Amino acid sequence: MPLWKIKRPILITCPKAITPCLKDEVAALGLPLRSESAAFVETEGTLTDTIALNLSLRTGQHVLFLLKEFQARDGDELYGALRRLPWEDYLPRKGYFSVTSSVDNPTIRDSRFANLRCKDAVADRIRQKTGARPDSGPSRARTVLHLFWKADLCRIYLDTSGEPLSRRGYRKIPWKAPMQETLAAAVVLATGWDGQGAFVNPMCGSGTLAVEAALFALERAPGLLRNNFGFMHLAGFDPAAYQEIRRVARRASHRSLPGRVIASDRDPDAVAAARKNAATAGLEELIEFVVCDFGDTPVPEGGGVVVLNPEYGQRLGDLKRLEAVYAGLGDFFKRSCQGYRGYIFTGNLDLAKRIGLRTRRRIPFFNGSIECRLLEYELYPGSRKNPEDLPPGALPESPQRHSKP
């Protein structure tokens, strides 16, 4: 059967702990759930399905199409099994490919050795069948293979994304401590913002949260911002069919926002970077940018969500300064954000205690290896210091508002 018609398991990797969002996204595309873990969701489909996944997913990193599962005890067995696969049918003529891997096998001390055996098997097979040896190297801009090898179990995948999907291509100016795009999208989805009210993002830095929020509200497939994916470098790729899928995705996207997206930062250079990134994403006219302290961010009537990603503090001096900043966040929520849901994304829960409001939910995330939380606060209208004034289920202000943690 031709490669593009075969149905196979498809593994979609994601930053740790965001599988709940990714699962929903995969289900929305009508694809089944086969399995999941903290850092992947497994579905099933054809290579054509991987085009839709690569274009649409907000929270996936790599879309891996399973070619073969087999047993290999060492490098020679790996080479032998891979050499038997019809690589000449998978890679385009005069192709270039690279290999990435995740290896945990007792005979392999350096995963680069496994990658090399894999490269040799593929290139030797193609040379034997066609007379020409394909080029290979580290660039992920063309065909990418991914080898998973744990104990004796091997799986070889086509990485249909190539570069990770978090590289949307709009963040030309990353600014300081930017959030990865897929993580920012997962934070937007986790807030449950429906796109109707306002999405207010003080401390916007390079604007990742605001851009992802606007893309979500426009129902714009983030992959439309990219013009290169791994699947484009596979034999049998049909550019016309791909352009048609892109056209359909573009047509499904709105031109104007139903609600408002407001991004602010006190640093004019951060706002300039965010504005430029938004322009690259085609959103400059749709996001309202303001240079101001977070406490002065305009918060429109009508409700919505307010999301902040303050620094977490690496040095002691920073921590002292940040204690005051975090206390100020609580004041800002109480003073200016009534009727909204407030969210703080932080990797420092001690600092978060300074906010002094009781959290309604604490959603776990990882920013790289740093364990983080998205803290949710329901900011009811009016002053509600007396618990008896609260609507059912609401939480009163914490009494230790200004106490030390």
Ligand SMILES: C[S@@+](CC[C@H](N)C(=O)[O-])C[C@H]1O[C@@H](n2cnc3c(N)ncnc32)[C@H](O)[C@@H]1O
């Ligand atoms: C961790 S960064 C945010 C990164 C952002 N999520 C991104 O993806 O680029 C924190 C931002 O808060 C801003 N900031 C710090 N203190 C502030 C304050 N008092 N008012 C407004 N912005 C502030 C900094 O300029 C910085 O851009």
